[in-house]
Amino acid sequence: MIRRKRNFKNLALDEAATESVPLGGSAHQHLVPIARGQPAPTSAAPGVRNESMPTLELGVEFKLDLRSEDLQTLEELGxxxxxxxxxxxxxxTKAIMARK
Structure with missing residues (x-):
């Protein structure tokens, strides 16, 4: 039996969306291989922030003492x-989070 329901919604991709960077192109030229277990090479002294390097903030990291009596269920998500x-x-702490 041959399946004939391919693209039954007649979907198509834009030509701009199909562009890709060729392998070995300019996207990989700046990468430098390093040995496993050795620190990555740096251009500045340790502890000195390079002015051209942007600040990366992933969020506030904190450790909570989570006990079930401190958690109040608001609703079931799924x-x-x-x-x-x-x-x-x-x-x-009035922090809202998901619990499994």
Missing amino acids: AGNGGTVSRVIHLP
């Missing part, structure tokens, strides 16, 4: 084969 996910609030 349930599946892996368990139930609920939206909870950590009462001491």
